[in-house]
Amino acid sequence: MSVTTDEPRRVPSTVALVRCDGYDPSSVYAAVGRGLDLLGGAGRFAEAGERILLKPNLLVASTPGEAVTTHPEVFRAVSRHLAETGAELSYGDSPAFGGTRMVARRAGIEAVAQELGVQRVQFGHPQTVSFPSGGLIKQFDIAQAVLDADGLVSLPKLKTHALTRMTGAIKNQFGCVPGMRKGTFHVRMPDAERFAQMLVDLNRLLQPRLFVMDAIVAMEGNGPRGGDPRPLGALLLSADPVAIDACACRIIGLDPQIVDTIRWGGLWGLGEPKDIQLLGDPLDSFYEPDFRVDRKRAPSPTGPGLKSRLARDHLVPRPVIDPALCTACHTCVKMCPVTPKALTPHAKHDRTGAYDPRETELRPPTYDYSVCIRCYCCQETCPEHAIYVKTPLLGRLIHS
Ligand code: SF4
Ligand code: SF4
Known part of the structure; x- marks a missing residue:
């Protein structure tokens, strides 16, 4: 072409x-x-x-x-x-x-x-x-x-x-x-x-x-x-x-x-x-006016006043995992594009802190929102639909 x-x-x-x-x-x-x-x-x-x-x-x-x-x-x-x-x-x-x-x-x-x-x-x-x-x-x-x-x-x-x-x-x-x-x-x-x-x-x-x-x-x-x-x-x-x-x-x-x-x-x-x-x-x-879509402009994590971590953490929507749906497949961890990853796999550990393979219960990965850039690649690819995007309370108040 x-x-x-x-x-x-x-x-x-x-x-x-x-x-x-x-x-x-x-x-x-x-x-x-x-x-x-x-x-x-x-x-x-x-x-x-x-x-x-x-x-x-x-x-x-x-x-x-x-x-x-x-x-x-x-x-x-x-x-x-x-x-x-x-x-x-x-x-x-x-x-x-x-x-x-x-x-x-x-x-x-x-x-x-x-x-x-x-x-x-x-x-x-x-x-x-x-x-x-x-x-x-x-x-x-x-x-x-x-x-x-x-x-x-x-x-x-x-x-x-x-x-x-x-x-x-x-x-x-x-x-x-x-x-x-x-x-x-x-x-x-x-x-x-x-x-x-x-x-x-x-x-x-x-x-x-x-x-x-x-x-x-x-x-x-x-x-x-x-x-x-x-x-x-x-x-x-x-x-x-x-x-x-x-x-x-x-x-x-x-x-x-x-x-x-x-x-x-x-x-x-x-x-x-x-x-x-x-x-x-x-x-x-x-025309479908009740179509479920976010009708507000997304606040930018690098926008004016949002570069400080404090402001970003309280205003910009963040990805959140629903533990009831998560199967700990770690697709989200693989897809996270930042280095170091903003998501860490979280396996259940024994008392010494070592991974215990006898434990089959695995918990969802944990976010480090200080390095998360809010690209939502994790939410986009989670096969269990376990990740959703949530706006912190202050951000919701400002938007409303
Ligand atoms: S991709 Fe979804 S199901 Fe897999 S570990 Fe992440 S949140 Fe859990
Ligand atoms: S939103 Fe992007 S940067 Fe943040 S955890 Fe998900 S994939 Fe990583």
Whole structure:
């Protein structure tokens, strides 16, 4: 793929919003086809002989019913429509935890891909790409497979997110950064605003041609992994990631301007958050004002007045483990990107302090909030949904 190192191309701020009330294959195929037709047809985004890479959200291993990953029927429908153009399709992602094949199998995407002859490509080999016009980041390590493709088609899932409030089209490209390199961005940009700027730069660099957002069943509450599926019956299609995320926000009653990826995406020319031509079904018919999402801007752990430990500890939301749900698997410890780790495994010890292997009861890891940067990677990947984000009392009072 030819990545840009110049100013981004302005994409048309048209969003197709199409009702689709379930994952029945023929309904999803028809809905995706209708959305593509509203945007000018699949041929606008892929041509015969081009190598098009599909990028679903494969965050972690989970089944389609959990609403963590892009549903396989959305993947199937988009693949079939793009294949009709004569394009050569492949797919890939770099999950937050676990190998791509295992995660794709669990998500049901590997089976569909094999059925349709869509090849899975490795995202493990990075190539450094310089990006002089980056607003914040001038150089990225990108999966070689992404760079090898002629074009990228992004298939995000609409979910809540502790750091960015919602995850959709813009955040989906973070998986193009291979493996643990993603963690280094959390360490370098611990506050939501700078992290969002990095994501905007990443999208300005990669310029996916098309976004098809799966909001047929979204995730509300403790997302992006531990929340609850919430049927919305919506598919959103656009070439503009800012516009599509802004429309998704309006569906769930979230002000797009408190989502830093949308705000900075608009400011840095990635897309248009306000002046959007909406085609298809009326947005009001999808509006869910009681969708469970945090509607307040996240306080930055490095923001003005919050650099002191005392202020941070009393104001910034922190991850907390529910001991009743924790199985002491230590995934959270592995995922914590800071050194030394902000989470310590806590095994039951005998009287001498040595680990007693006869004891099978293991307690949850303990946090050291003095080194925790509030990236919420632990909350994002806990397989038992045992970690939630809690705002200290003072922070809650100030917010209210
Ligand atoms: S909090 Fe979650 S990820 Fe961490 S040890 Fe417990 S179950 Fe595992
Ligand atoms: S403990 Fe969790 S929120 Fe804190 S730095 Fe580690 S992964 Fe991030």
